[in-house]
Amino acid sequence: MAEKSKRTQVEDVDRSLYDFVKSEEGYERYADGLTPDIVRAISAKKDEPQWMLDLRLKALEIYQDKQMASNWGPSIAGLDMDHISTYVSPKTKQAKDWNDVPKDIKDTFERLGIPEAERESLAGVGAQYDSEIVYHNMREEVAKQGVVYTTIEDAIHDPKWEPVVREYFGTLIPPTDHKFAALHYAVWSGGSFVYVPEGVHLDYPLQSYFRLNAQGAGQFEHTLIIVEPGADLHFIEGCSAPKYYEANLHAGAVELFVKDHARLRYSTIENWSKNMYNLNTKRATVGEDSKMEWVSGSFGSHVSYLYPTTILKGDRASCEYTGITFSGATQDLDTGCKFILLGKDTNVSADAKSISKDGGVNTFRSSVFVGKDATNARATVSCSSLMLDDISRSDTIPQMDIRNNTAQVGHEATIGRISDDTILYLMSRGCSEAEARTMVVNGFADPVSKELPLEYAVEMNNLIKIEMEGAIG
Amino acid sequence: MASYTAEEPTVTLERVNTPPAQTWNYLKTNDITLTVPKLSRKGDVYFALPRLFDKVETGMGQKVTDWVTSQAADSTYVEVKAGEKNHAPIVVDVDSNAGTVQDAGVLVRQGASATVVVVAHGTSAEPQTSAALVRIIVEEGAHLSLVEVVATTDAHHHLESVGIHADAGATLDIRQFLLGAGVTALGTCATLAGDNGRVSLQTHYLGEHEQTLDINHVVRMAGKNGRAEVHENGILNDSARKSLRATIDLIHGGSGSKGNEAETVLVNGDGVVNKTMPVILCDEDDVQGNHGATIGSVEPEQIDYLMDRGLSRDEATNLFVRALFDDALIEADQPLARKAVFERAQQVLGAEVAQNLLDTLGLELAADAGEKDADAQATATATKESAD
Incomplete structure (x- = not known):
């Protein structure tokens, strides 16, 4: 009699599309570990204003003081900051033409299909390699509409945008948020600054791609997006890295400001290698009659802590979250979403899916908070988990805190396997x-x-x- | 007899009633911290449950177990013999007016059937803390019916920690009615250790004024082909605060198991804080786990409909509270439990409505309900049986 749900062995998967390494020869690499001197060196390298250096040093203190919670979340015991370099940079300047990008780096992004995607369907692209942006470009017609898509570093050095960065940077995700948010602010490097003026609708998305090539290194990019009233933007974020046996760390931060009557869609395909600790923080604040949309596919990383948070401040603000997490061998991915409904008639719809196989661990974690003044708030969170074998694990840990008696909040979750039938x-x-x-x-x-x-x-x-x-x- | 000395008048039980899997601490949903009386019983020798009960995981956790066992004047052990179907209900009487702390263990032998009723009752306005620790082992093919009633006053704090260990083919039917206390902290853990176990856990709660309800349900499904149905429904009025943590744990090896959990909450008060954390833990692929939560208020259309038929707004919303007491009076049919529900209904709905409830249902209170002698006799008889 045939064994039920019989599984046969298959050779290792060819992940060469993502899993290739380029030499670090000639790169600038700071010493492993985290000290005030390293933080000062990063700041000096970027020729930052004093307020940014002060923020970095304060964040370092917070990082050193804060502890990780011991009662929830995957273990990060394998992450030793004494063996992580927080800054690694290729010896190249930021280019606006792929032909000006060093050959091995250009080859990396070509294999990942970024220049092709840019030609065919994007309004602009930023490409980060280790700690620095190596390529940044935007279509001329988009720039003519007043859209700004640049690096945080460049925005800080532009007298027109420095006050804007200073006004918004670190306000939505404060360094005190959690230990790795503090780490991020101490050593952040690269990322994007996007400003979409009032009433401007972009027909094509902007995309940032993050590649971490270096071994035993961290990537700490900061993304700051401001969508002014009545504007509309789709932003795509992609990331990958080759696999090493040494831990790598990603602790980025994404701060999104969606003003009144605006819309922002933020899509992510995350495919970090399976030696990556992905401790990323994403947060959006949404104004009146505005909409925030998250689309998220998480496939990589050894350990993930990732919960995009949406604060619906304006009346009639809404948010949709659609996400999938795929956890395989050696992966422990703790992902989900958080919603804070403060405005009247706000609306949230979340649809999360997860797939676990080969001993992978998936945890869906969510929270819905309905404030006292959020009259007629509506929230629906749905979570489906698929188990592909009996050695994997899938947990669902939602939380709801409702403080308005007119709110209607629903949650449903299902866990099961593919039926034999x-x-x-x-x-x-x-x-x-x-x-x-x-x-x-x-x-x-x-x-x-x-x-x-x-x-x-x-x-x-x-x-x-x-x-x-x-x-x- | 040794005298009790109050060396430490109170002790803080930090972060108790925790679920197996926790979440962000800043949400303040993972646990509750309680300040409880601390008596020293120097020189006492008192009865403790057989070591067999140490294996029973309880809902509120070890800290509460340790505190209750150090506070209870005695432990009550009841054994229902194999195959016995008509055992008298085993009553755990918790007099909240007196700050009673009860530690009870029940062993339901193979194929037997037992009913356990836990009643926390009180009407006084004097602050008191009462508690019940109830651990039950249900052997193969046995059936347990557990009814719990918490019906005291805003002045009282009540802790209730329940643990049930069920062997193969055991069936558990648990009905909980949390009708009032200043603080109610309730933890229930049912472990389906054997194959083909069944548990139905239904919790009905009412929170009003500034009451706090902290509930932690855990169902561990370790055996194959287990079935769990966990349903909570409740009403929160005024500035009541409720935290519910409900976990279905589908343990590796428990293939073919199915667990469902659902909560429905009606929120009526402007100051209500309603926290819910329904968790599914899944370590096995051939299982099904579902949960759902629905949180809302009475729709204005529903209120309008009832008001069109001559009811005031308060009367209309009170219909839902009345329905809760209806259920409690029907399900809690043991005399002490029914009396406690009735007395609480008198406090919440008024004497006239409470009497009307009884009359409408055609129920009467037993003449000796709640008399200490009767309860003591029931418990003593059961204890003696086991001793024999």
């Missing part, structure tokens, strides 16, 4: 078991991929295919 049905129609399972998983992920531009949906489906190939036979 479904697989049998598809196999009876000529699919192999692997194909059948991949089809089911792709269908499960479809609500997320359909929210992405075509090229990114294809990338996400490819990632699922790669992951599934390792699991099934």
Whole structure:
């Protein structure tokens, strides 16, 4: 008699698309560990104003004082800051033409398909390699509309934008938020500054791609986006890294300001290598009659702590969150979302999915807070988890705190596996078991991929295919 | 007899009633910290439960277990013999007026059927802290019906920690009615250790004034083909604060198990704080886990409909409270429990409405309900049986 749910072994997956290493020869690399001198050196390298250096040093103190919570979340015991370099930079200047980018770096981004995507479907691209942005460009017609898409460093050195950065930087995610937010502010480098003027709608997305090539290093980019009243932006963020046996760290911060009657969609395909500690923080504040949309695909990292937070301050503000997390062998991904509903008639809809296989651990964690004045607030959080084998784990830990008696809040979650009947049905129609399972998983992920531009949906489906190939036979 | 000395008048039980998996601490949902009386019983030798009960995981956790066992004047052990179906209800009487602390253990032997009723009752305005620690082992094929009533006053704090260990084929039917106390901290842990275990846990609660309700439910599904249905529904009025943590833990090896959890909350007060944390932990693929929470107020259309039929707004919303007491009076049919529900209904709804509830349901209070002698006799009889 055939064994139920029989699985066969498959050779290791070819992840060469993402898993290739370039030499660090000639790179500027600061000593491992974290000291005030290193923080000062980063600041001096960027020729920053005093207020930024003060912020960095204060953040370092906070980092050293704060403890990680011991009662929740995956272990980060394998992360030793004494073996992490917080600043690694290739010897190159930021370019506006891919031909001006050093060959090995250009080759990296070409293999990742960034220049091609830029030509075909993007309004602008920023590409970060280790600690610095190596390429930044935006279509001329977009610039003519008054849109600013540059690095935080460049914005700080522009007298027109320095006061704006100073007004917003670090206000939505303060350094006191948690230990790794403090670390971020101490050593941040790279990232994006985006300003979309009032009433401007971008027809094509902007994209930033983050590549961490260096071994035993951290990436700490800061993204600051301001969408003025009546404006509309789609921003895409991608990230990847080659795999090492030494821990790498990503502790970025994303601060999004969506003013009244505006809309921002923030899409992420995260594919860090499986030696990465991804301790990232993302937060948006949303004004009156405005909309924030998060689309998130998390595939990589050894450990993740990632919970995009949306503060619905304005009346009738709304937020949609659509996310999928795929956790395989050696991965412990703690992801989810947070919503703070403060305005009247605010509305939240969240649809989260997770897939666990090969001993991977997925935790969906969420919180919905409805404030005392959020009359007629509405929130629905839905979470579905798919278990592909009996050695993996999937936990769902939502929390709701409701302080207004007119609020309507719902939460639902389901955890289960692909039914044998479904697989049998598809196999009876000529699919192999692997194909059948991949089809089911792709269908499960479809609500997320359909929210992405075509090229990114294809990338996400490819990632699922790669992951599934390792699991099934 | 040794005298009790109050060396330490109070002790703080920090971060108790915790769920197996926790979340952000700043949300202040993971636990509750309680200040409770601390008596020293130097020189006392008192009865403790058989060591067998040490394996029973309780809802409020070890700190509360340690505190109760150090405070309870005695422990009550009741054993229901294998196959026995008609055992008298085992009553754990917690007189909140007197600050009673009870430690009880029940062993329901193979194939037997037992009813356990835990009643915390009181009507006084004097501050008191009462507690019940109830640990139950339900052997293979046995059935447990557990009814819990908390019906005291705003002046009282009540802790109730329940642990149930169920072997293969055991069925658990748990009904909880939390009808009032200044602070109610309730933890329930049901472990389906054997295959084909079943648990139905239904919690009905009412929070009003500035009462605090802190509930921690844990269902561990370790055996194969287990079934768990966990349902909470409640009403929060005025400035009541409620935290509910409900965890279904689908443990590795428990293939074929299914767990469902759902909460429905009706929020009526402007100052209500309503926190909910429904958790599913899944370490097995061949299982199903679902949970849902619905939090809302009475729709204005529903209120209008009732007001059109001559009810005031308060009367309309009170209908929901009345329905809660209706349920409690029907389900809590043991005399002491029913009397406690009735007395609480008198406080919440008024004497006339409370009497009307009884009359409408065709129920009567037993003449000797709540008399200490009767309860003591019931418990003593059971204890003696086990001793024999």
